[in-house]
Amino acid sequence: MPLLEISNIDVSYGDVQVIYDLSLNVNEGEVVSIIGGNGAGKSSLLKTISGLLKPSAGRIRFQDEDVQGAAPEDIVERGLIHVPEGRRLFSLMSVRDNLEVGAHSRRARAHRERTLREVHAMFPRLLERSDQLAMTLSGGEQQMVAIGRGLMAMPRLLMLDEPSLGLAPILIKEIFRNVRKIAESGTTVLLVEQDVRHSLELSNRGYVLEHGRIAMEGSAKELMDNPHIKTAYLGI
Amino acid sequence: MLYYLQDVIDGVLMGSIYGLLALGLTLIFGVLKVINFAHGSFLMLGMYVAYWTVSLTGLHPYLSLILVVPAMFLFGYGFQKALVQPIFKAESDVREPITVIIVTTGVWYILDNLALLLFGPDYRALTPNPLKGKMLELGEIFISLPKLYGCISALVTAGALTWFLRATRTGRAIRAVSLDREAASLMGISQWRIFAVAMGIGTSIAGISGVALTPFYNVYPTVGVPFDVKCFVIVVLGGLGSIPGAMLGGVIIGLVESLGPVFMTATWTEAIVYGLFLLFLFVKPSGLFGVKYDW
Ligand SMILES: Nc1ncnc2c1ncn2[C@@H]1O[C@H](COP(=O)(O)OP(=O)(O)OP(=O)(O)O)[C@@H](O)[C@H]1O
Ligand SMILES: [Mg+2]
Numbered sequence: 037m038p039l040l041e042i043s044n045i046d047v048s049y050g051d052v053q054v055i056y057d058l059s060l061n062v063n064e065g066e067v068v069s070i071i072g073g074n075g076a077g078k079s080s081l082l083k084t085i086s087g088l089l090k091p092s093a094g095r096i097r098f099q100d101e102d103v104q105g106a107a108p109e110d111i112v113e114r115g116l117i118h119v120p121e122g123r124r125l126f127s128l129m130s131v132r133d134n135l136e137v138g139a140h141s142r143r144a145r146a147h148r149e150r151t152l153r154e155v156h157a158m159f160p161r162l163l164e165r166s167d168q169l170a171m172t173l174s175g176g177e178q179q180m181v182a183i184g185r186g187l188m189a190m191p192r193l194l195m196l197d198e199p200s201l202g203l204a205p206i207l208i209k210e211i212f213r214n215v216r217k218i219a220e221s222g223t224t225v226l227l228v229e230q231d232v233r234h235s236l237e238l239s240n241r242g243y244v245l246e247h248g249r250i251a252m253e254g255s256a257k258e259l260m261d262n263p264h265i266k267t268a269y270l271g272i
Numbered sequence: 273m274l275y276y277l278q279d280v281i282d283g284v285l286m287g288s289i290y291g292l293l294a295l296g297l298t299l300i301f302g303v304l305k306v307i308n309f310a311h312g313s314f315l316m317l318g319m320y321v322a323y324w325t326v327s328l329t330g331l332h333p334y335l336s337l338i339l340v341v342p343a344m345f346l347f348g349y350g351f352q353k354a355l356v357q358p359i360f361k362a363e364s365d366v367r368e369p370i371t372v373i374i375v376t377t378g379v380w381y382i383l384d385n386l387a388l389l390l391f392g393p394d395y396r397a398l399t400p401n402p403l404k405g406k407m408l409e410l411g412e413i414f415i416s417l418p419k420l421y422g423c424i425s426a427l428v429t430a431g432a433l434t435w436f437l438r439a440t441r442t443g444r445a446i447r448a449v450s451l452d453r454e455a456a457s458l459m460g461i462s463q464w465r466i467f468a469v470a471m472g473i474g475t476s477i478a479g480i481s482g483v484a485l486t487p488f489y490n491v492y493p494t495v496g497v498p499f500d501v502k503c504f505v506i507v508v509l510g511g512l513g514s515i516p517g518a519m520l521g522g523v524i525i526g527l528v529e530s531l532g533p534v535f536m537t538a539t540w541t542e543a544i545v546y547g548l549f550l551l552f553l554f555v556k557p558s559g560l561f562g563v564k565y566d567w
Binding site for chain 2: 086087088107108109112113117118119120124125126127128129133136137138140141144145185189
């Protein structure tokens with residue numbers, strides 16, 4: 037049984053439907069990529085999974101329980117954690133406070149000192165910058181805080197929305213290296229990316245989202261070898 | 273010179289109590305992003321609770337805090353849950369629902385009239401009042417003791433609130449919600465709970481202001497109105513959602529009020545207060561400390 041099982045969901049903003057009859061699975065221990073161009077509906081999909089948007093139809097099951105329509109804070113409590121697009125740090129709070137807030141849930145709070153040490157081990161820079169306001173960090177450091185804040189919530193499934201967005205190539209490599217580390221430590225990852233090559237390289241499987249529909253799915257290798265993907269997303 | 277010093281001291285003391293009241297309003301604004309027009313009525317409520325506690329039990333005026341703070345917290349919490357939250361839910365895509373302004377204004381009228389019905393229009397002076405007319409004499413300067421204690425309570429409250437927001441889990445959650453609601457909910461923070469807690473704290477601060485005022489200020493049903501108006505001015509002056517801004521704004525208004533009459537007729541002081549208000553709205557809507565200020 038999959039860890040996350042999405043069946044036939046429709047999602048709309050008011051009258052405008054952005055996701056159509058979408059189904060998708062993520063198994064325990066997998067890294068799954070969702071790729072797709074601007075406006076395909078990737079962020080809307082993650083927002084729906086994390087409870088910020090309610091699907092008008094369909095089901096979302098996490099650990100074999102229905103979560104569609106649940107409040108975001110209840111979904112966080114289950115260990116389904118969403119690191120949003122554009123980082124969305126608490127700009128006027130220190131790095132340490134941002135990380136602390138990440139461990140707000142009851143489940144994560146008890147372990148927060150140990151988790152904080154793990155986050156600092158992964159991103160030593162964040163320990164150095166503990167007292168600095170989040171808004172004064174560089175883009176790469178901000179992304180580290182965003183991911184670290186997600187890890188503070190002790191995710192069973194970590195959803196990352198375009199973690200490489202707006203970063204220099206060298207930082208992109210570092211971010212992906214860390215995503216790989218997170219996956220290797222046993223956390224299941226659902227990765228939304230426009231950097232298709234890097235994300236498929238570390239994924240087991242992927243889905244291609246076009247105009248709110250799943251256009252294609254398969255193993256990472258199948259997708260990378262697919263001629264449509266090569267021309268449309270890899271630019272080969 | 274000494275003559276002015278007396279007015280300066282009076283202005284600073286009274287102004288710090290205005291600042292205390294504004295602290296509650298600015299906290300509520302910082303988190304909910306709406307002005308609570310019933311804040312002055314909450315002050316009136318706190319003053320009556322303090323007044324009745326003291327006159328029925330004979331407690332020392334400041335001991336009424338034991339009742340006023342929790343009672344006002346629960347009142348604010350319930351007010352948010354029962355009246356404001358449903359509007360936020362119904363207008364979830366509106367950032368500053370105008371309906372909230374209408375409803376809080378409605379609550380202001382209802383509370384003031386309820387007080388009129390229940391307690392009559394009388395101006396009530398606190399009895400027993402061990403602080404009545406107590407002065408500290410420093411040479412030719414007289415300092416009203418209850419005002420001095422009010423000023424101290426304002427500083428203590430501002431310090432405690434700052435500590436709470438910085439050092440506690442709920443306090444950090446309040447700051448997170450005020451900075452980015454959606455991101456906060458992705459951290460597992462229930463914005464509805466935080467809204468209610470913030471309204472509760474803001475309302476209990478109005479209660480503390482009430483306790484500070486009753487030993488030297490009469491209670492009557494519309495006592496909140498003049499304070500309400502000053503509070504809006506202060507909060508705009510100090511920058512919406514800033515603790516030091518609220519305190520400093522309060523002191524400025526207190527000084528204008530106490531020094532104004534020395535130089536001009538009283539109506540001019542009012543004009544200056546509103547003039548400052550408009551000036552800031554036009555020239556620097558972010559207030560003295562600027563918009564980017566985290567409490
Ligand atoms: N708050 C909103 N209100 C109305 N429409 C929205 C809203 N947010 C997104 N949309 C629309 O939904 C569609 C999908 O947007 P979404 O942000 O999910 O795409 P995306 O795949 O994440 O794109 P990108 O790669 O640019 O982040 C777009 O057409 C967008 O205009
Ligand atoms: Mg997106």
